[in-house]
Amino acid sequence: MIDRNLNETSLETLVSLCKRRGFIFQSSEIYGGLSSVWDYGPVGSELKRNVKNAWWKSMVSDQENIVGIDASILMHPNVWKASGHLENFSDPLVECNKCKKRFRADHMENNNCPEKCGGTLGDPRQFNLMFKTFLGAMEDSSSEVYLRPETAQAMFVNFENVINSSRKKIPFGIAQIGKSFRNEITPGNFTYRTREFEQMEMEFFCEPGTDEKWHEHWIQFSFDWFNKYGIRKENLKVRYHDKDELPHYSKASADIEYLFPWGWGELETISNRTDYDLIAHSKLSGKNLSYFDENLKKRYTPFVVEPAMGADRSALAFLSDAYDEEGKDKDKRVVLRFHPDIAPNKVAVLPLSRNEKLTPTARKIYENISKKYNAEYDDTQSIGKRYRRQDEIGTPVCITVDFDTVENDNCVTIRNRDTMEQIRVNIDSIDKNINNVLEQISKYSSNS
Secondary structure (H helix, E strand, O other): OOOOOOOOOOHHHHHHHHHHHOOEEEOOHHHOOOOOOEEEOHHHHHHHHHHHHHHHHHHHHOOOOEEEOOOOOEOOHHHHHHHOHHHHOEEEEEEEOOOOOEEEHHHOOOOEOOOOOOOEEOOOEEEEOOEEEEOOOOOOHHHEEEEOOOOHHHHHHOHHHHHHHHOOOOOEEEEEEEEEEOOOOOOEOOOOEOOEEEEEEEEEEEOOOOHHHHHHHHHHHHHHHHHHOOOOHHHEEEEEOOHHHOOOOOOEEEEEEEEEOOEEEEEEEEEEEEOHHHHHHHHHHOOOOOEEEOOOOEEEOOEEEEEEEEHHHHHHHHHHHHEEEEOOHHHOEEEEOOOOOOOOOOEEEEEOOOOOOOHHHHHHHHHHHOOOOOEEEOOOOOHHHHHHHHHHHOOOEEEEEOHHHHHHHOEEEEEEOOOOOEEEEEHHHHHHHHHHHHHHHHHHHHOO
């Protein structure tokens, strides 16, 4: 086992690493940036894609009774009327009478402006979090539409389409990954709370009376999923919602929380939405969204259990939990101990130098490896600095091509990111040895 530091990393340290190594950049930075909007760089986009792929594999590909859809961001405005978002999706807002900055009223401890400008906060008023836009050429009330604040509603309004086309029988689920938008009053903590974000949600339709069993099932499934892909159990917990904090649609909800650098924060919410959404859409649309159960010989409106996770928050949690430091000062080694399935690159090929004797062999090895793994070729700077760079982006395996490779033994050096163990292997057995290292790291990551 490798001793790893518990989560004592500062948010500033993570933000600096993300900018330096190409994980995440401030959106529109050359124009001064746009508040709480972020761009994923070359390494970060691979990280986030791997998080989504791991979720999709576990939630859809590996599940016989769950299918996926990819719905549009713009939906008929009646969707948000039926769901309750037009009436209920709001936060209490207060404004300082001096600096004019706005804050969530439920986050304020007193009536004084938290910016310490000497001003006081006015009376709270409700602020709807949905972004409004217009569909078509005319900008009037008849053409108003909204950027979706969640992906869930598309799965409810497509319930009958999916049932008829996939021939699934209850219990079954519909999953989706997609962008959502919320005009947050006080976004912050890097990519944790933003106005544009990506969600990974699944709506699991089940027979009424079995919903509580399924709710507990998906809570445990979600907790295990984070641990499986490398987040340590001591940095995770389940928190059940009190009745006074439940959303209007929820019978019961529980959060999977993670210990971020600033404290515990929600990663995923698993809610028992009952039959609220299907009944609401049935009433407003006039379309019967009940289900005839052939086994029970009766018709009912299914209950729904919803695991809803943020892709951006999850990527930030994986990044935070993977961060580790060894040594001090000039000898300090920063390493991201990602699970191999989450790591942006799996393998890096590093010729000892740019010497013309090494390049052809190194390039051939890279070309072969990159057909099977997400790999990187790097021949700039010293080999030590290149090792450090690969450690900082979490690459599990480094392969070094040196002069002995081309002049003597036809062997390369394979380095394990976590143990730093280096072994000499024949070029013909590179694939086998890469797999061995990845399996070792996977086993450690999943049991950490």
